[in-house]
Amino acid sequence: MTDALEILLNTSLWAAVLRIATPLIFGVLGEVLCERAGVLNLGIEGIMTMGAMAGWLTVFLGGDLWTGLAVAAASGALIGLLHAMLTVPLGLSQHVSGLGITLFASALSYYLYRLIVVVGETPPTIVAFQPVPIPLLSEIPFLGAILFTQTPPTYLALIAVAVLAYVLARTPLGLAIRMAGESPQAVEAQGLDPIAIRIGAVVVGSALMGVGGAFLTTAAFNSFFPEMVQGRGWICIALVVFSGWRPGKALLGALLFAFFDAYQLRLQTVIEGVPYQIFLMAPYVLSIVALIAVSRRAEVPEALMAPYRRGER
Amino acid sequence: MMRLERRENVPLTVVAAAPLAAILAALVLAAGLIAAAGVNPLAAYGQMLKGALGSRLSVTEMLTRATPLILTGLAAAVAFRARLWNIGGEGQFFVGALVTAWIGHSLGLPGPLGIAVLMVCGMAAGALLLAGPAFVKLRFGVDEVVTTLLLNFIVILFVGMMIEGPLRDPLAFGWPQSVPVDKAYRLPDLIAGTRLHVGLLVAIAAAGVVWLVLARTVFGVETRAAGLNARAAAFAGISLPRTIMGVALLSGALAGLAGSIEVMGVTGGVTTTMSPGFGYAGIVVAMLAALHPAGVVAAAVFVATVFVGADAMSRATGVPSFIADVIVALSLLTMLVALLFTTYRIRR
């Protein structure tokens, strides 16, 4: 018992929480942006996979890590554009399109990887992002090792939360995005184009998802293999509901989830006799429970999943 | 400025052409990727066809592969018609398989009776698994997409835990697998000397039953109404909770049956790798069939052809076999677009 509690005092646990949370933060922010504008993006799992592959591949082929992230964002954006075109101007089922996108993007990323990389016994690796301690702040006891000694993409994630929260709440663009998710008719009646707004939101949101995937292959680990996203994308979908479609709460949800994941990993070494699968199951079970708990009070954007067709009688 | 205009009536030729156009478009798009591998796409597709349909053996392999796809395709079609987004086909497949191996290991009933009982058990397991998310959706309004999906991951972990633990096959060396189902309950071969088993007939019969239920029964009409206009259905006195739950039980049962038959007909036991994504591919099958039970059989044959053919093509040309997943996924997207054109036409 005390072993289980002792883990909580370990800075490495909390540093891991932030590290594990990072791809989730990017993923949830991206999905929040899509859904706030009224589009459900079930392609997130595939987009994160594509981002993971594209980011890693760029570095493997000689690019630097930041270029890798940029390529991951671009690949996410492109796939997001496909989903946006299918669901917004064409108004196709957001559920089915998203599923198709996930299947497609995953398959495409595995195919391209296999095509370009010669696979031997073990998958090839790259030199990943290293933790960058922030001068002065990283010397603070306990907090310094946790919050201020992370890899650059983690800092980026935290900044992204603040930026998205600000844009949504305080800028004209943010108001337009929120309105597109509540009433595209209202958007049109005020002279704006709800279709363009929705497409833009999905593209940018998908770019964020791509970066989240790339974190897995350029910071958390340093190689790519099929199924490495492991359902994180789907967890992000659950976290979006849990976060009430707000960036600030999304950060909280991601951290909470990451805590349980990190804790579960360390508990395995301390608690004996329990099959490791039980520990691995815990995060998924937790997500379902959290979803049920919050569903009653969920304030869903009113026009989420309702396609908007101009001039249709 | 182009816009979409609703068609008044949809000619049958357009509806039938849609999946064909979709498949063609998918193949054309994938051809680009094959060319990127430095291989002539037409030659590659030729190899694919040869690999799947070129010999008696390969055709039986393809049909063996199509058998679970017909059932998971039916599962998805039944659910999607009612707007119940059952993405959990994979998990339902596995629980059906697990229950079949577990009970079938030492059931003690005569062969044919035992097979029937095990099929029912597999169906029950699949049905119960989907009943959970359905209940939670009805009672708490929780979106079933996430719950069914996350359950897939949970189930696969659970299966792994079972076959490394209580259901471990003590005689297996190397890769962990479950205790095998009793030999008496192995499905007889349809064609001797091949892997093709009578499960195919069961799957086709299931398609017939599903068609009958959807087209001719009160439940079928009520399901359709609930999926097309839930408010009007409720107004007419249709109980939405009962209908959705009925759909969930039927859909889950079909996917569970797929797993059960796969164990009894092909693998003999359960491993964590026995499904190359049958559940997810079932969704594509359902969409290509425009959610029609009859179309599901044809669509399952197409998808199976692509998968089986791709293995052969990969060996012959060096194109990564993932191209099969790409083609299947593309077909889903192109089919969506094709379906759009059956409902709308483009106007300036």
Next chain:
Amino acid sequence: MSAVLELRNITKRFGPLLANDDVSLSLAQGEILALLGENGAGKTTLMNILFGHYAADAGEVRVHGQPLPPGKPRAAIDVGVGMVHQHFTLAGNLTVLENVMLGSEPMRRLRSARGAARARLMTISQRFGLPVNPDVKVSRLSVGERQRVEILKALYRDARILILDEPTAVLAKPEAEQLFETLRGMTEGGLSLIFISHKLQEVMAASDRVAVLRGGKMVAERTTSNTSPEELAELMVGRRVDRPMRHAHAIGGPVLTAEDITVTKDGETRLEDASFRVHAGEILGIVGVSGNGQATLGALLSGLVHPASGKLTLEGRDVAHLGPRGLIRAGVARVPEDRHAEGVVGEMSVWENAVLERLRSASFSARGFVRQRAARAHAAALIQRFDVRGATPETRVRLLSGGNMQKLILGRCLATGPKFILANQPTRGLDEGAIAAVHEELLAARAEGAAILLITEELDEALALSDRLQAIVKGRLSRPVDVEAADARRIGLMMAGMWGQDDAA
């Protein structure tokens, strides 16, 4: 007076339907023009083209002599055209201020100027006498308040030409009069107005000029002072359509009785201590402005909601907790408020819709299987008897016109010879011909002894069809009044909630 607005030769098609046929119109500075026509005449389509929601197939719009780029609401807003939609274009989850501000600032701006916007909104609000609270979520506002926000949206964007689509559909008489007073004040302040209406009295009272649309064509323009309601009515419909007359006859015993029924939803009381009694062979009319509990009353009698307290009996039997199926089996027929959303499944065929409510009865199913031949035959009989045009049993219901769809719905209800009929806004959105047909069927059912509860927003309809009337205001019902003892003025007051102590039910 110069024309601030001109529509020239506007033509618009939707598939086979010609919604606007070479329509021309002009609006002078400071004028109030009424656009009159029955349902389906093309008025809303015309105004949507003006505002840019649709682009016309032919013709052009000129504002202050300059042609307006078609299909762009932004262009219309930029030249000072504003629209108050019939179905408000507001987002319920956002505040009044946010709804009004949307689109008024350049997108590239890094910070919304909320304080300035709020001040500007309050100034405009005070100047035009339209009080609002800028920080309240729109979903919490009453219908009348929401309309104010919709108007303020247009004024905030400096509209000089204001289009109002059926502005009094959701207002009680006193509020409607207040609105027109406000609008008249606006024209004195420099605005020019067009309002769409199908109500003759309103058009006569509030407009300077009237333009009449019929079947997509502009058939007449009149100066209001030079015309009469009779002339306008005939221009609007183009032929003499006499609505069927109700004849007094002996009324039977009570069929449906409601005593002190209260219905709550989400913590709010939607219907409070409502009591009424409908007798065999009688039509009881429930009149009220939309949004006062009619939907809840309809849902109650359809079996979709149940009372928290009170009694509901059908021929003495307690039916308060029966669902739709139970009520149907007990002999209740229901015509829903919204035929598209609730009445039919558009993608299903006529025969499927005709029997959907009764699928589980022995007539249309056996051992779980649908008796398709019986169902198709029944549908064919309905089509024949109730004159449902453009339909065969196989036709997709979506393709039927509003009037024919309603006839089908009415037909499937009446074919069973019900004891009690709920007719909820049965003629909403229908043209004169269809309205007459519906009225005829309802009166015929009344003659056969059915007890009918008619919920309607149209006072004329209520007075023409009902034997007795009750007004519904804020979820409460007034005492019943015999139609002979009621005059339009008294009912109008009751609809506004002004009933004396002795009138309360």
